[in-house]
Amino acid sequence: xxxxxxxxxxxxxxxxxxxxxxxxxxxxxxxxxxxxxxxxxxxxxxxxxxxxxxxxxxxxxxxxxxxxxxxxxxxxxxxxxxxxxxxxxxxxxxxxxxxxxxxxxxxxxxxxxxxxxxxxxxxxxxxxxxxxxxxxxxxxxxxxxxxxxxxxxxxxxxxxxxxxxxxxxxxxxxxxxxxxxxxxxxxxxxxxxxxxxxxxxxxxxxxxxxxxxxxxxxxxxxxxxxxxxxxxxxxxxxxxxxxxxxxxxxxxxxxxxxxxxxxxxxxxxxxxxxxxxxxxxxxxxxxxxxxxxxxxxxxxxxxxxxxxxxxxxxxxxxxxxxxxxxxxxxxxxxxxxxxxxxxxxxxxxxxxxxxxxxxxxxxxxxxxxxxxxxxxxxxxxxxxx
Amino acid sequence: xxxxxxxxxxxxxxxxxxxxxxxxxxxxxxxxxxxxxxxxxxxxxxxxxxxxxxxxxxxxxxxxxxxxxxxxxxxxxxxxxxxxxxxxxxxxxxxxxxxxxxxxxxxxxxxxxxxxxxxxxxxxxxxxxxxxxxxxxxxxxxxxxxxxxxxxxxxxxxxxxxxxxxxxxxxxxxxxxxxxxxxxxxxxxxxxxxxxxxxxxxxxxxxxxxxxxxxxxxxxxxxxxxxxx
Numbered sequence: 098x099x100x101x102x103x104x105x106x107x108x109x110x111x112x113x114x115x116x117x118x119x120x121x122x123x124x125x126x127x128x129x130x131x132x133x134x135x136x137x138x139x140x141x142x143x144x145x146x147x148x149x150x151x152x153x154x155x156x157x158x159x160x161x162x163x164x165x166x167x168x169x170x171x172x173x174x175x176x177x178x179x180x181x182x183x184x185x186x187x188x189x190x191x192x193x194x195x196x197x198x199x200x201x202x203x204x205x206x207x208x209x210x211x212x213x214x215x216x217x218x219x220x221x222x223x224x225x226x227x228x229x230x231x232x233x234x235x236x237x238x239x240x241x242x243x244x245x246x247x248x249x250x251x252x253x254x255x256x257x258x259x260x261x262x263x264x265x266x267x268x269x270x271x272x273x274x275x276x277x278x279x280x281x282x283x284x285x286x287x288x289x290x291x292x293x294x295x296x297x298x299x300x301x302x303x304x305x306x307x308x309x310x311x312x313x314x315x316x317x318x319x320x321x322x323x324x325x326x327x328x329x330x331x332x333x334x335x336x337x338x339x340x341x342x343x344x345x346x347x348x349x350x351x352x353x354x355x356x357x358x359x360x361x362x363x364x365x366x367x368x369x370x371x372x373x374x375x376x377x378x379x380x381x382x383x384x385x386x387x388x389x390x391x392x393x394x395x396x397x398x399x400x401x402x403x404x405x406x407x408x409x410x411x412x413x414x415x416x417x418x419x420x421x422x423x424x425x426x427x428x429x430x431x432x433x434x435x436x437x438x439x440x441x442x443x444x445x446x447x448x449x450x451x452x453x454x455x456x457x458x459x460x461x462x463x464x465x466x467x468x469x470x471x472x473x474x475x476x477x478x479x480x481x482x
Numbered sequence: 483x484x485x486x487x488x489x490x491x492x493x494x495x496x497x498x499x500x501x502x503x504x505x506x507x508x509x510x511x512x513x514x515x516x517x518x519x520x521x522x523x524x525x526x527x528x529x530x531x532x533x534x535x536x537x538x539x540x541x542x543x544x545x546x547x548x549x550x551x552x553x554x555x556x557x558x559x560x561x562x563x564x565x566x567x568x569x570x571x572x573x574x575x576x577x578x579x580x581x582x583x584x585x586x587x588x589x590x591x592x593x594x595x596x597x598x599x600x601x602x603x604x605x606x607x608x609x610x611x612x613x614x615x616x617x618x619x620x621x622x623x624x625x626x627x628x629x630x631x632x633x634x635x636x637x638x639x640x641x642x643x644x645x646x647x648x649x650x651x652x653x654x655x656x657x658x659x660x661x662x663x664x665x666x667x668x669x670x671x672x673x674x675x676x677x678x679x680x681x682x683x684x685x686x687x688x689x690x691x692x693x694x695x696x697x698x699x700x701x702x703x704x705x706x707x708x709x710x711x
Contacts, residue, residue: 156610161520161647166699189544272553399548478580482517
């Protein structure tokens with residue numbers, strides 16, 4: 098537990114520090130009131146847009162009719178879509194404001210807005226909600242680990258986006274088409290990796306189950322947890338020992354729960370301790386994180402065209418913080434529903450085993466299925482826009 | 483109930499609960515648009531007052547524009563000319579083919595039978611006021627007679643990656659030689675429609691698959707009516 102706490106603290110501090118740095122950098126950038134030489138457009142013009150040499154045009158961009166879908170669901174979706182568009186527009190304005198208004202206030206506003214955008218944006222597909230939720234449920238992870246995984250994955254997605262735009266757009270002056278093509282390829286890689294991770298998880302779960310079955314003889318449902326205990330001498334989760342299947346009376350027959358920790362009732366959290374599980378966690382995080390967040394790429398490129406790339410970087414990390422919170426919340430919900438399923442069994446060993454096995458196999462299979470479906474879909478024709 | 487039977491029913495319940503938990507909750511996600519496009523269309527008529535095709539002008543949002551034109555100011559003069567944007571226009575139009583040009587022309591409400599469209603005969607991109615507009619003309623394979631039944635045109639992205647909406651002003655115009663008594667209007671989805679809502683719940687559950695049709699619920703329709711002779 099202490100280890101995890103430290104990891105969270107370190108992560109949070111690192112993230113906060115990084116954000117401060119980035120915000121500081123973008124403010125410093127804004128104060129100079131001119132685009133940074135390294136990142137600005139090659140021309141001497143202050144901005145490639147609305148170039149003063151051009152005669153003013155009579156064109157007014159048309160406004161579209163609001164998007165509306167029928168039904169109760171539809172009303173909700175329409176509202177979310179409308180919010181999404183409004184926020185995106187505000188985000189664009191937030192970047193532009195950095196050049197005009199008080200830079201500090203504008204930067205704080207942009208970071209706050211990006212954070213909110215991230216929270217909402219993560220509800221959409223592509224931020225690892227399903228993968229991470231399935232993983233934590235299948236592998237009996239603690240809420241704490243679910244949160245850590247969500248945050249690392251989001252941070253990685255943000256870094257991928259920054260690296261992609263940084264290298265392609267700034268260093269190579271690649272076109273938007275090239276950036277898009279790279280994004281699509283990274284998406285395919287991510288989905289392929291997710292499918293592989295799912296396959297790996299499913300295989301290890303099946304092997305584990307089969308071993309238990311072997312050790313327990315013909316009746317796995319009864320003997321399962323015991324096999325678990327005998328099998329692993331390094332097992333030291335004392336707070337997980339209070340189980341109704343324990344036949345020896347114990348003094349410490351109560352749970353010690355750290356705040357927010359999920360109680361593992363029957364199948365102990367073997368998989369979460371030891372280097373093996375960290376390897377799995379890293380695999381999950383990497384498979385999700387290798388795909389850059391699409392919202393982040395848009396903000397980064399837009400900020401770049403405004404000559405304020407660092408504002409885009411700040412916005413990206415603030416956004417990642419927001420998506421991490423949503424993903425972590427959903428993973429926690431998934432763990433909660435698993436707990437609920439366990440509680441409904443009123444402590445029955447067979448019931449708990451059923452829930453445990455269903456979670457382990459179902460969760461892993463879901464990751465495999467999800468990754469494979471998305472991978473197949475990502476190989477389809479390239480989108481025009 | 484035998485103990486075995488009890489175990490099995492519990493298994494099923496456990497499976498259902500976990501499925502609801504791990505699938506249902508996190509999957510209350512929905513496809514959402516990343517690109518916004520405002521549609522202005524011109525319905526083209528030939529001398530015989532038949533519809534031969536449609537001219538599209540799609541204006542994109544500022545974010546997408548920034549992304550799309552990145553690196554295309556090849557001469558570095560700070561202006562995106564038609565020539566500089568030509569490669570982008572070509573990529574857009576070429577890949578639109580795989581998506582049926584997001585344009586679905588049919589008679590009346592019959593959106594099961596869309597009339598085939600030919601590849602655009604002309605296309606170009608303009609850049610103005612920090613947004614780009616894609617112009618292209620889509621010919622129908624066979625001209626349509628709008629006098630028997632109204633002609634409808636939906637413009638939408640089934641996967642809802644792009645959110646298409648008709649312009650508030652002058653969304654649809656008639657061009658060429660429309661017959662007497664022809665008019666064009668835009669129909670937005672009716673938020674109260676029971677039937678559409680049912681279709682939506684189907685779309686909702688299929689949104690993740692490659693054949694997602696989530697965007698159809700937001701589809702806006704241009705309607706061309708001509709008085710019968």
